[in-house]
Amino acid sequence: MTTVTGEPPADERLMRASALTRATRRPESGAVVAAVAIFAFFALTTDVFATGRGASTWLQESATIGIMAVAVALLMIGGEFDLSAGAMTGFTGLVVGVLTREYGLNIWAAIGVSLALALLIGALNGILVMKTGLPSFIVTLGTYFVLRGVDLAGLKALTGDVAIQGMTKVPYYDQAKALFGSSPITIDGGALRVSLLWWIGVTIVATWVLLRTRAGNWIFASGGAQIAARQVGVPVFRTKVALFMTTAGAGWLVGMLILFRTSTVQSNTGVGQEFIYIICAVVGGCLMTGGYGSAIGAAFGALIYGMVKQGIVYSGWDNDWLYAFLGVMLLGAVLLNEWVRNWAAGAKR
Known part of the structure; x- marks a missing residue:
């Protein structure tokens, strides 16, 4: 086949795209631009936001949300959802609290039991979704x-209360706090907690898995075209069960970070947060239909959430505006991601 000039058509695989085109093809591009814009806005309109003390608050807020958002992003890229992710953070913290405070179990053993239970529940979620064919939305909602x-009811039956307090009295609490709740870095009067390091580490590992491993290819394939993936030998069942376990494991980690940061855990800890995780993942470039997304984008989505939540406080606005912003952010991200993908696809031609 030749063109009207007699020249063979150029192979689009050999055509060089501009730096701008390559950047906009990345799922996280919109979230990065939005994060920079939001930071600039609050830094210019408030006195505290860009200081060490101010940054420590919105980074701390972003870190725990970001860990879960990254895990949820992996699951969404794999084509599934987990609406139990928020409740899992409270459940794992309560398990540690009950086992140590009520039954005297060693705190490290209690942490291990909590992790094992979280992974078991995650595996059960994945197995139910894959074996029954039910939507993950329904299974994880249950x-x-x-x-x-x-x-709530279990804690009240065991302790007569709706919260676990006094964790500082548990033997070896300080050792666990050093791993999950310490503040190893101080900048300009602001203490940066270890949760920030966990967040960065989780994002790096998730990005490496997605972009540099066979498992990452399986995740994209399982979410983008599940039937075709099976036909070419992708272990879809194993991949999706592992993704549900990853989300549950991230819920355990966030549960430990909250528990050892505050030395207490409420029965309603994490309830309602699951939708924020999904919003952050979508803002970061994940498609609701699966097969497309970025762990880095989800981390930036969480950063946007943390900056806006604290920026509203520093600006003296009504805190309830946060929910309006979340709705606008979700709709805007979906529209922007679709437009960018279409524009980048057109740029290839």
Whole structure:
């Protein structure tokens, strides 16, 4: 085949795209631009936001949300959702609290039991979704209600209260706090907690898995074209069960970070946060239909959430405006991501 000039058509695989085109093809491009714009806005309109003390608050807020957002992003790229992710953070913290405060179990053993339970629940979610063919939305919604009931009714039955307090009295608490709740860095009067390091580490590992490993290819394939993926030998069942376990494991990690930061955990800890995780993942470039997204983008989505939440406080606005912003952010991200993908696809031609 030749063109009207007699020249063979150029192979688009050999055509060089501009730096701008390559950048906009990245799923996280919109979130990065939005994060820079939001930082600039609040830095210019408030006195505290860009200081060390101010940054420590919105980075701390972003870190725990970001860990979960990254895990949820992996699951969404794999084509599934987990609505039990928020309740899992409270459940894992309560398990550690009950086992140590009520039954005297060693704190490290209690942490291990909590992790094992989280991974088991994640595996059950994945197995139910894959074996029954039910939407993950329904399966994990059921798990959410089970966990919420256990957190509230189970805790009241065991302790007569709706919260676990006094964790500082548990032997070896300080050792666990050093790993999950310490503040190793101080900048300009602001203490940066270890949760920030966990967040960065989780994002780096998730990005490496997605872009540099066979498992990453399986995740994209399982979410983008599940039937075709099976036909070419992708272990879809194993991949998706592992993704649900990853989300549950991230819920455990965030549960530990909250527990050892505050030395207490409420029965309603994490309830309602699951939608924020999904919003952050979508803002970061994940498609609701699966097969496309970025762990880095989800981390930036969480950063946007943290900056806006604290920026509203520093600006003296009504805190309830946060929810309006989240709705606008979700709709805007979906529209922007679709437009950018279409524009980048057109730029290839």
